Amino acid sequence: MALTQMQIIQSLGEAMSWLERELNWGVPVTELRHLTGRIGELYAALITNGRMATEVNQAGYDVVSSLGERISVKTTGRIHSSGSISFNPNTLDRVDRIIILRVNTDEMQIETLLDLPLNDAEAMMRVTTSGNKVISIAKLFNPQPDRSKLLYIKEVEWENYKIKELENGTIEVYLSGEIVSPSKPYLREIAKNLGVSVLNSNGNPYNTRQLGSILIKELIN
Structure with missing residues (x-):
């Protein structure tokens, strides 16, 4: 059964508290990818008034918006603009929209690095030697929290x-x-x-x- 918006808000708050506790214990954010990934998916569901994907490890997308858009959500904890965000080209045809988020562990808030339809996001991608498509974080690094749909x-x-x-x-x-x-x-x-x-x-x-x-x-x- 899909989470309600209230349950999404509650789950997001609990996940952020869990992340903060782990960070205070000295665990690097790079070792908490599963948790930051969950936080990103919950946040994306919240700002799109959507729901989490119904299948565990749903191929291609993580959230379905209130408009029916299938959204691939990527979340990073990187402080600097180095590195890239990787996408599997074999499942991108199942995606309508891409959202890339950053968990700012200094401010303990979530920042939107990218929120675009698939076609616009693909224009920013390059293909690696392994065949994956990637977006350089340096292209995205003007992060601002997405507050447009939050109360x-x-x-x-x-x-x-x-x-x-x-x-x-x-x-x-x-x-x-x-x-x-x-x-x-x-x-x-x-x-x-x-x-x-x-x-x-x-x-x-x-x-x-x-x-x-x-x-x-x-x-x-």
């Missing part, structure tokens, strides 16, 4: 700042009406002025999501 669930104001939380947990900070990035330095400045600690009980710094959530609760109260 804001919480919003608070403090002086000239506004802090917003999206339904996927992403925190946005606005200063004088303009979004600022990265968010963490501004959140830390707000926390300093409010007398809120930026460290957890273990003495480790909160990430952007955690600190943003804490400040939202502080300002609501």
Whole structure:
């Protein structure tokens, strides 16, 4: 049975928490490909109002959008623009749309590197000596979180700042009406002025999501 949108949101939040826990234990993100892959598929299903592929290891695609598009989802945890994303040419005929995502482990948020119909994405691909088709990450590396179809669930104001939380947990900070990035330095400045600690009980710094959530609760109260 397909997951509901609420179940997708809940599963995405749990998977992000699991990823953060593994990272805090010192596990490199490159060793967590199965988890980042699952996070990417859940996120793609969320932003397309779609559903996960019904078959386990469905050949070619991972998500079906609300419009019936078969979407191949690729997710990377790479910080730098080196490397490439590989596709199996034997199953691309089963795909309508390609979404490439990056899990930003500094901000603990998901960024969209590419979201294109198959034909447009294929124009960016080259064929390797092994016969696979690849897209260079360097061509994609202007990552921005895809927020166009996500709802804001919480919003608070403090002086000239506004802090917003999206339904996927992403925190946005606005200063004088303009979004600022990265968010963490501004959140830390707000926390300093409010007398809120930026460290957890273990003495480790909160990430952007955690600190943003804490400040939202502080300002609501």
